[in-house]
Amino acid sequence: MRRLRELMDTRPVVRVMEAHNGLSGLLVETCAIERNGRREEFDAMWLSSLTDSTAKAHPDIEVVDRTSRANTITEIVEVTTKPIIYDGDTGGITEHFTFLVRRLERLGVSVVIIEDKIGLKKNSLFGTDVSQTQDTIEGFCHKIREGKKAQVTDDFMIFARIESLILNAGIPDALARAKAYIAAGADGIMIHSRQKNGEEIKAFCAEYAKLDRKVPLVAVPTTYNHMTEEELGAIGFKIVIYANHLLRAAYPAMERTARTILENHRSLEVDKECMPIDRILTLIPGGK
Ligand code: SPV
Ligand code: MG
Numbered sequence: 001m002r003r004l005r006e007l008m009d010t011r012p013v014v015r016v017m018e019a020h021n022g023l024s025g026l027l028v029e030t031c032a033i034e035r036n037g038r039r040e041e042f043d044a045m046w047l048s049s050l051t052d053s054t055a056k057a058h059p060d061i062e063v064v065d066r067t068s069r070a071n072t073i074t075e076i077v078e079v080t081t082k083p084i085i086y087d088g089d090t091g092g093i094t095e096h097f098t099f100l101v102r103r104l105e106r107l108g109v110s111v112v113i114i115e116d117k118i119g120l121k122k123n124s125l126f127g128t129d130v131s132q133t134q135d136t137i138e139g140f141c142h143k144i145r146e147g148k149k150a151q152v153t154d155d156f157m158i159f160a161r162i163e164s165l166i167l168n169a170g171i172p173d174a175l176a177r178a179k180a181y182i183a184a185g186a187d188g189i190m191i192h193s194r195q196k197n198g199e200e201i202k203a204f205c206a207e208y209a210k211l212d213r214k215v216p217l218v219a220v221p222t223t224y225n226h227m228t229e230e231e232l233g234a235i236g237f238k239i240v241i242y243a244n245h246l247l248r249a250a251y252p253a254m255e256r257t258a259r260t261i262l263e264n265h266r267s268l269e270v271d272k273e274c275m276p277i278d279r280i281l282t283l284i285p286g287g288k
Contacts, residue, residue, distance in 0.1 A: 004083035004110035025076035098150035115161035141184035159188035190218035198224035
C-alpha cells in the first residue's frame with residue numbers, strides 16, 4: 001500500500017497500466033524492456049471500471065457490484081506485488097463509500113479515485129453525448145471528508161476526480177473544485193478530459209500550478225495520446241494512467257482469430273497469431 005507514495009516521491013512520473021483480471025495483472029507486473037541499459041516497466045496498476053466491467057460483458061455504469069470488483073482485486077493481488085489504484089466510480093452514496101474505503105484498505109489497495117458525478121454514472125469518454133450529472137462541490141467535499149475519516153491506516157489515499165472538462169463546465173469550475181476538494185482532504189486530483197489536442201489539459205495545469213495548496217495530479221491520456229509521459233510530467237502531472245489499452249488490444253486479436261476459424265473451418269490459419277502451446281503451458285508458474 002505504501003509503495004505508491006514512495007514511487008510518487010522518487011519517480012518524475014509514475015507510470016500506470018490497467019489490469020482487469022489476474023492474467024493482465026501478471027503482465028503489468030512482469031512486462032519490462034531494456035533501453036539504453038535501463039529497465040523500463042510499469043510502476044502500478046489501474047483497476048479500471050471500464051475494463052473490469054467490459055471483461056464481464058457489462059456496461060460501465062456501476063452495475064458490476066462491489067463484491068465482484070473486490071474479487072477482481074483479490075485475483076490480481078494473489079499473483080502480483082505492484083501498487084493498485086482503484087477506479088471507485090462515484091464512490092456511491094457517502095454512507096456506502098465509507099465501507100468501500102475500509103474494504104479497499106483491507107485488500108491492500110493504495111488509492112481509490114472517485115469522480116464527482118451523481119446518479120446513473122456513464123463512462124466519461126461519452127462526454128455530453130449522454131446525460132451525466134456532476135455533484136455539487138459541497139456534496140462531493142462531504143464524501144471526501146467522510147472517506148478520509150473512515151480510513152484506518154495512514155497510507156491509504158483518496159483522490160478526487162474532476163469531471164468539469166468532460167461535462168463542458170469549463171476550467172474555472174474545474175479549478176474551484178480542485179481547491180475545494182484539496183481543502184476537504186483529497187490526497188490527489190485527477191483531471192479528466194476527452195479533448196484530443198491536449199490544450200484544455202495544458203490550460204488547466206497552468207492555472208493549477210498557481211494554487212497555494214496542491215496535491216499530486218493524475219492524467220488519463222486516452223484521447224490526447226500524442227503526449228508523452230515526459231511532456232505530461234513537464235506540465236505538472238505526477239501519475240499517468242493507460243486506462244484501457246490491454247483489453248482494447250486483446251479483444252480485436254480474439255475477434256480476428258474467431259473469424260478466421262469460422263472462415264476456414266479449422267485453426268491452422270490462426271496458429272501463427274497465437275502463442276505456442278508450450279508458452280501458454282508455462283506462462284503461469286507452478287503448473288508443471
Ligand atoms: C476507466 O478506466 O474506467 C476510467 C477512465 O474511469 S475513463 O474510461 O477514461 O473514464
Ligand atoms: Mg471508470
